[in-house]
Amino acid sequence: MSTTGLDRRTRRRQETIEEILAVAIELMETEGVAALSMSAVARRLGMRPPSLYQYFPSKAAIYDALFQRGGELIREARRAAQAEADTEDPRELDRISVAAFTRWCLEHQVYSQLLFWRTVPGFEPSPEAYAPAQEALEDLRRHLQTGVDQGILRPEAAGEEGLALYTSITGGVIAQQIANEPDASYDDGRYVRLMPIALDMFYQYYAPTRGNHGSSSSG
Amino acid sequence: MSTTGLDRRTRRRQETIEEILAVAIELMETEGVAALSMSAVARRLGMRPPSLYQYFPSKAAIYDALFQRGGELIREARRAAQAEADTEDPRELDRISVAAFTRWCLEHQVYSQLLFWRTVPGFEPSPEAYAPAQEALEDLRRHLQTGVDQGILRPEAAGEEGLALYTSITGGVIAQQIANEPDASYDDGRYVRLMPIALDMFYQYYAPTRGNHGSSSSG
DNA sequence: GAGGAAAACCTAACGGCGTTAGGTAAGTCA
DNA sequence: TGACTTACCTAACGCCGTTAGGTTTTCCTC
Numbered sequence: 001m002s003t004t005g006l007d008r009r010t011r012r013r014q015e016t017i018e019e020i021l022a023v024a025i026e027l028m029e030t031e032g033v034a035a036l037s038m039s040a041v042a043r044r045l046g047m048r049p050p051s052l053y054q055y056f057p058s059k060a061a062i063y064d065a066l067f068q069r070g071g072e073l074i075r076e077a078r079r080a081a082q083a084e085a086d087t088e089d090p091r092e093l094d095r096i097s098v099a100a101f102t103r104w105c106l107e108h109q110v111y112s113q114l115l116f117w118r119t120v121p122g123f124e125p126s127p128e129a130y131a132p133a134q135e136a137l138e139d140l141r142r143h144l145q146t147g148v149d150q151g152i153l154r155p156e157a158a159g160e161e162g163l164a165l166y167t168s169i170t171g172g173v174i175a176q177q178i179a180n181e182p183d184a185s186y187d188d189g190r191y192v193r194l195m196p197i198a199l200d201m202f203y204q205y206y207a208p209t210r211g212n213h214g215s216s217s218s219g
Numbered sequence: 220m221s222t223t224g225l226d227r228r229t230r231r232r233q234e235t236i237e238e239i240l241a242v243a244i245e246l247m248e249t250e251g252v253a254a255l256s257m258s259a260v261a262r263r264l265g266m267r268p269p270s271l272y273q274y275f276p277s278k279a280a281i282y283d284a285l286f287q288r289g290g291e292l293i294r295e296a297r298r299a300a301q302a303e304a305d306t307e308d309p310r311e312l313d314r315i316s317v318a319a320f321t322r323w324c325l326e327h328q329v330y331s332q333l334l335f336w337r338t339v340p341g342f343e344p345s346p347e348a349y350a351p352a353q354e355a356l357e358d359l360r361r362h363l364q365t366g367v368d369q370g371i372l373r374p375e376a377a378g379e380e381g382l383a384l385y386t387s388i389t390g391g392v393i394a395q396q397i398a399n400e401p402d403a404s405y406d407d408g409r410y411v412r413l414m415p416i417a418l419d420m421f422y423q424y425y426a427p428t429r430g431n432h433g434s435s436s437s438g
Numbered sequence: 439g440a441g442g443a444a445a446a447c448c449t450a451a452c453g454g455c456g457t458t459a460g461g462t463a464a465g466t467c468a
Numbered sequence: 469t470g471a472c473t474t475a476c477c478t479a480a481c482g483c484c485g486t487t488a489g490g491t492t493t494t495c496c497t498c
Contacts, residue, residue, distance in 0.1 A: 009465080009474075016475095034253040035340035038456060049456075051476050059456070118398045119338040121254035164395065164410050165417060172391015176383065179337045191383050197424075198384060205420040228445075228495075235446095257485060268485075270447050278485065 017055050019045060021069070024062050028110040034120050036062070060123050063114065067125045070111035071132030077104040078136060082143075090147040091203060095196065097143070098170060102195050103186045105174045112178060116171055140166065147203075157206035169198050236274050238264060240288070243281050247329040253339050255281070279342050282333065286344045289330035290351030296323040297355055301362075309366040310422060314415065316362070317389060321414055322405045324393045331397060335390055359385065366422075376425035388417050 023044045028036050038059050042049040056062050081100030085093055105112040113119060115133055141163050147153040156162050177184065177191040186192055242263045247255050257278050261268040275281050300319030304312055324331040332338060334352055360382055366372040375381050396403065396410040405411055 013474090032340035034338065037454090039454075047475095048477060050458080050478085053457075054475065113338070116398065117336055117338060117394070119253065119332070119336060121251035160409070161413060161416070165392075165413055165420070168391040168395045168410055168413070168417065169388055169420075170391075171395060172387040172389075173384075175336070175394055176387045176390060179335065190379070191387055194380060194384055194387070197380070198387065201384070201388075201420045201424040204424055205416075232445085256483090258483075266446095267448060269449085269487080272486075273446065 013055075016045075020052065020055055020062065021065060024066065025110055033110055033113045063120055063123045064126050064129045066111070067114050068129035068132060070108070070115045071129070071134075071136065073108070073111065074101070074104060074115065075132050075136035075139065077101065078139060090143065090150055091152055094143065094147070094203075095199065098195060098199055099186070101170070102174060102192055106177065106184075106186055106189070106192065109178050109182060112174065116175070137163070137167070151208060153203065153206045154208045157202075162202075162206060166202060169202060170195070173198050232274075235264075239271065239274055239281065240284060243285065244329055252329055252332045282339055282342045283345050283348045285330070286333050287348035287351060289327070289334045290348070290353075290355065292327070292330065293320070293323060293334065294351050294355035294358065296320065297358060309362065309369055310371055313362065313366070313422075314418065317414060317418055318405070320389070321393060321411055325396065325403075325405055325408070325411065328397050328401060331393065335394070356382070356386070370427060372422065372425045373427045376421075381421075381425060385421060388421060389414070392417050 020041060023041050024036055027040050027044070031037075031040075036059065038052055039049045041062075042052050056065070078097050078101055081097045082093055085096045087093055087096075118124075141158060144153065144158040144162055144166065148155050148158045153162070157166075173191050173195050177189045181190050184190065184192065239260060242260050243255055246259050246263070250256075250259075255278065257271055258268045260281075261271050275284070297316050297320055300316045301312060304315045306312055306315075337343075360377060363372065363377040363381055363385065367374050367377045372381070376385075392410050392414050396408045400409050403409065403411065
């Protein structure tokens with residue numbers, strides 16, 4: 001038939017692309033995210049470096065593809081955790097999805113560094129690559145909004161302020177963990193095991209109890 | 220005299236070392252921390268690359284020197300801010316020194332990345348280079364301890380838990396700012412302007428009010 | 439001032455890198 | 469079978485960090 005060959009060829013091509021990305025992730029895990037080398041990828045695939053340019057126009061394009069994939073994975077990890085949780089309580093739901101998110105970041109430190117730090121010299125993600133990560137952020141905003149709607153958070157928590165603080169805090173804990181104790185598990189990590197407390201801090205601060213907790217700035 | 224010449228020579232040598240480090244910082248500011256190149260440094264100094272090896276045995280040694288210097292600078296920035304502040308109230312003192320620390324990090328993003336993220340592929344700071352940063356951390360621990368002693372913080376705040384959370388939160392806010400909006404000022408930065416609120420969260424959570432605020436973990 | 443040591447800097451070279459240009463062999467389809 | 473496309477190759481360019489070894493400048497001692 002006419003389409004069989006073509007299909008097989010494009011399928012093989014897709015397989016090679018997947019192989020390249022997988023090898024790139026492997027190499028970054030051992031050598032560091034910024035130390036990815038086209039030559040090393042080619043070597044591991046039994047190719048010469050120029051052959052890689054049949055699949056990606058540059059090293060930055062590999063970073064870009066991985067950035068996008070990381071965004072998709074993290075978005076799905078969060079959504080899956082929420083879907084599996086059998087509770088309607090947004091506070092409990094948040095505990096579960098933050099734990100899932102944190103575990104995912106610890107198990108995929110390469111993706112985390114690529115997504116949350118901007119540490120690779122010449123690389124800036126393309127808009128398409130950026131989209132999934134932004135969707136994940138929008139998921140989070142919606143989640144905080146349900147907390148507001150159900151009366152367990154003040155409205156600021158789901159605004160720009162709350163979202164920025166939420167991501168700063170959770171991201172900060174994960175960053176410290178990865179930077180200082182990268183091999184620890186979610187339960188043992190000196191920083192990451194404090195994530196529930198960090199979350200408590202957020203929910204307590206934005207608790208809509210009588211009186212405004214958020215005063216105090218002296219100027 | 221016999222020492223005059225020697226002194227001048229070592230002085231000139233020290234000047235060259237300073238020049239190298241200054242140029243390295245400049246280049247990292249424009250090209251990215253991990254993109255530092257010996258050749259570019261040499262070019263800017265009107266040298267050939269191998270000549271740099273008279274002053275530093277490797278590129279990693281330059282990173283190491285800058286890591287150490289960054290630690291010293293940040294330690295002194297914090298101490299100076301506390302010394303200048305004319306208050307004994309540890310809460311107010313913390314507001315002031317965190318602001319100073321944050322401003323410093325925004326104005327010295329290269330140092331911040333070097334110190335707080337571990338993003339340069341082959342580089343691991345030597346123990347000597349690490350010492351000043353550790354002293355700064357110890358300063359912070361002592362500061363939190365005075366808060367505990369004066370009764371405005373629960374004891375956990377000055378323990379491993381509180382210290383880890385404090386650095387995660389402040390570091391997280393700064394990291395987000397630098398990653399997402401690096402050109403903003405302390406007052407305008409989308410994340411960094413929330414630093415007082417983040418600090419409030421910490422102090423409120425560890426406030427020694429009646430009852431234990433830190434319950435809630437479901438497991 | 440002359441001699442000699444040491445420091446500062448150089449060129450040449452090695453092996454690696456990302457990338458481009460251009461060629462060859464195999465797979466695919468009319 | 470012949471045309472086309474794909475997958476891969478070699479050769480090359482200009483970078484890079486680093487080492488080896490030579491030359492010039494600077495300084496101390498006599």
